[in-house]
Amino acid sequence: MMAELSDIVDKLENIVKFDTNGNLNNVNNVNELDKENNLIGIIVTGSRNTFCSGLDLSVAKDHILTPENGKKMSLLMQDTLFRFGQLPLISVAAVEGHALGGGAELVTACDFRCISETSKIRFVQVKMSVIPGWGGGKRLIDIVGGVNALKIMGTSDPITAQNGLELGFVDVIAPHGECVNRAREFLNRYVYFSERDERKGGNGNDDNINENKRINSVKAVRGLKLLISRTKNSEEYKNFLLYEHELFGSLWGQKENVDAVLKTRK
Numbered sequence: 319m320m321a322e323l324s325d326i327v328d329k330l331e332n333i334v335k336f337d338t339n340g341n342l343n344n345v346n347n348v349n350e351l352d353k354e355n356n357l358i359g360i361i362v363t364g365s366r367n368t369f370c371s372g373l374d375l376s377v378a379k380d381h382i383l384t385p386e387n388g389k390k391m392s393l394l395m396q397d398t399l400f401r402f403g404q405l406p407l408i409s410v411a412a413v414e415g416h417a418l419g420g421g422a423e424l425v426t427a428c429d430f431r432c433i434s435e436t437s438k439i440r441f442v443q444v445k446m447s448v449i450p451g452w453g454g455g456k457r458l459i460d461i462v463g464g465v466n467a468l469k470i471m472g473t474s475d476p477i478t479a480q481n482g483l484e485l486g487f488v489d490v491i492a493p494h495g496e497c498v499n500r501a502r503e504f505l506n507r508y509v510y511f512s513e514r515d516e517r518k519g520g521n522g523n524d525d526n527i528n529e530n531k532r533i534n535s536v537k538a539v540r541g542l543k544l545l546i547s548r549t550k551n552s553e554e555y556k557n558f559l560l561y562e563h564e565l566f567g568s569l570w571g572q573k574e575n576v577d578a579v580l581k582t583r584k
């Protein structure tokens with residue numbers, strides 16, 4: 319899952335012609351975005367009753383239960399989710415069912431959260447004698463504040479749709495099975511150009527006007543996301559992530575953590 323996620327982010331970076339330093343490729347890059355490309359947002363979802371249950375524990379039990387390998391995993395996932403957050407695309411987590419451990423961290427990597435009435439998001443890390451290692455600790459603090467983050471991560475209690483909404487963690491509550499549709503409706507509020515506008519073009523001039531409208535509305539939404547994500551592309555932010563990574567590395571692979579991982583169902 320981790321390598322696949324990293325590959326997906328690579329592809330998205332390629333699609334939006336975005337470099338890995340968190341900068342536009344060059345000053346004029348906004349004008350050079352692929353003209354055929356309408357992409358302004360992305361919905362992240364899971365399957366059946368699970369959004370994401372975090373680290374693949376069957377792989378972890380055989381290969382990742384040492385501090386060294388845990389640190390490698392943490393670096394890969396911090397980097398992947400940081401790059402995901404720097405894409406000029408608005409992201410919505412559509413959470414049906416469980417989001418556990420690293421899965422809860424993935425939820426925090428999205429700009430917005432749409433969660434079904436029966437879903438549960440749980441930071442189980444402290445219960446497993448570790449702290450988040452995918453950058454989710456920092457992101458949760460940014461979303462709900464230090465005291466709420468302390469309660470959520472310290473108790474490992476689930477965030478439900480209702481208390482998530484009260485905490486400002488959840489943006490949309492959806493009926494069971496409707497998360498993706500509601501997330502799509504939510505994202506549609508950021509679309510200022512529709513195919514209907516495009517069809518209205520009767521002659522060459524109208525077509526040009528509509529093409530310009532389309533390109534500029536995509537550029538504006540992407541530009542807004544770039545502006546906002548730029549606030550996280552700072553030394554201070556990255557140092558905090560490094561600190562989270564180091565704390566994680568000092569706990570992952572220790573006896574108590576290994577026992578907890580081995581005790582889980584898979």
Ligand SMILES: CC[C@@H](C(=O)O)C(=O)SCCNC(=O)CCNC(=O)[C@H](O)C(C)(C)COP(=O)(O)OP(=O)(O)OC[C@H]1O[C@@H](n2cnc3c(N)ncnc32)[C@H](O)[C@@H]1OP(=O)(O)O
Pocket residue numbers: 367368371372373374375376416418419420421423442443449450451452582583584
């Ligand atoms: C640093 C990473 C670290 C962190 O930051 O916290 C982690 O992410 S540690 C991992 C934390 N995740 C868990 O502890 C999840 C454990 N799983 C569960 O609690 C449950 O499986 C579930 C997710 C609540 C779903 O329960 P249920 O609906 O009852 O289905 P099953 O339990 O039968 O699961 C279906 C199927 O999927 C397998 N599974 C689920 N989670 C994982 C996982 N993380 N890694 C590997 N496999 C997983 C489960 O074993 C079942 O497999 P089959 O028996 O082959 O059908």
